[in-house]
Amino acid sequence: xxxxxxxxxxxxxxxxxxxxxxxxxxxxxxxxxxxxxxxxxxxxxxxxxxxxxxxxxxxxxxxxxxxxxxxxxxxxxxxxxxxxxxxxxxxxxxxxxxxxxxxxxxxxxxxx
Amino acid sequence: xxxxxxxxxxxxxxxxxxxxxxxxxxxxxxxxxxxxxxxxxxxxxxxxxxxxxxxxxxxxxxxxxxxxxxxxxxxxxxxxxxxxxxxxxxxxxxxxxxxxxxxxxxxxxxxx
Numbered sequence: 143x144x145x146x147x148x149x150x151x152x153x154x155x156x157x158x159x160x161x162x163x164x165x166x167x168x169x170x171x172x173x174x175x176x177x178x179x180x181x182x183x184x185x186x187x188x189x190x191x192x193x194x195x196x197x198x199x200x201x202x203x204x205x206x207x208x209x210x211x212x213x214x215x216x217x218x219x220x221x222x223x224x225x226x227x228x229x230x231x232x233x234x235x236x237x238x239x240x241x242x243x244x245x246x247x248x249x250x251x252x253x254x
Numbered sequence: 255x256x257x258x259x260x261x262x263x264x265x266x267x268x269x270x271x272x273x274x275x276x277x278x279x280x281x282x283x284x285x286x287x288x289x290x291x292x293x294x295x296x297x298x299x300x301x302x303x304x305x306x307x308x309x310x311x312x313x314x315x316x317x318x319x320x321x322x323x324x325x326x327x328x329x330x331x332x333x334x335x336x337x338x339x340x341x342x343x344x345x346x347x348x349x350x351x352x353x354x355x356x357x358x359x360x361x362x363x364x365x366x
Contacts, residue, residue: 188354244298246297
């Protein structure tokens with residue numbers, strides 16, 4: 143069964159600090175991995191998408207990495223802002239079909 | 255700009271009534287749309303795949319007679335929660351693939 147596991151489940155950081163979220167997956171064959179930001183009560187918004195050949199991708203203060211050999215990805219948030227408080231979801235797509243496997247998300251709370 | 259528009263964003267209904275949620279693709283034709291349900295602090299769970307001009311494909315455990323899906327045009331899919339009960343209260347989200355997944359804003363359904 144294709145699975146996506148994220149850690150930590152939640153974290154609290156001070157404004158201006160950095161943090162790193164982890165995502166491990168077992169989806170095979172692998173197509174791509176996406177990170178989404180979901181504000182409370184809203185739909186997920188795409189941050190990055192990476193295919194097998196990409197190791198890193200940045201979107202402003204968000205930097206995602208991918209190690210397709212170990213099936214691990216990380217999302218690094220630099221110089222966190224209060225608006226970064228949200229749930230961050232790792233989503234992996236299989237090359238077999240269109241279905242997406244979702245992680246449970248990491249809830250990030252940024253405090254002043 | 256937004257790729258997918260979902261309406262309404264919030265709805266409160268009485269137990270036993272039906273509620274219709276609309277999902278529109280704004281600038282392209284989507285032959286396939288996806289409907290998800292998300293309970294608090296949990297990840298998105300795929301309910302069904304909406305196919306334009308044909309029957310929807312439901313995930314295991316999802317009652318097709320309770321969650322009616324209509325994809326009558328290439329830009330509109332609707333999800334109707336029939337005879338709603340309090341346990342149907344949840345956050346419903348639609349998405350399309352282009353090929354990246356774009357999500358609607360979500361609909362918070364509360365059944366009282």
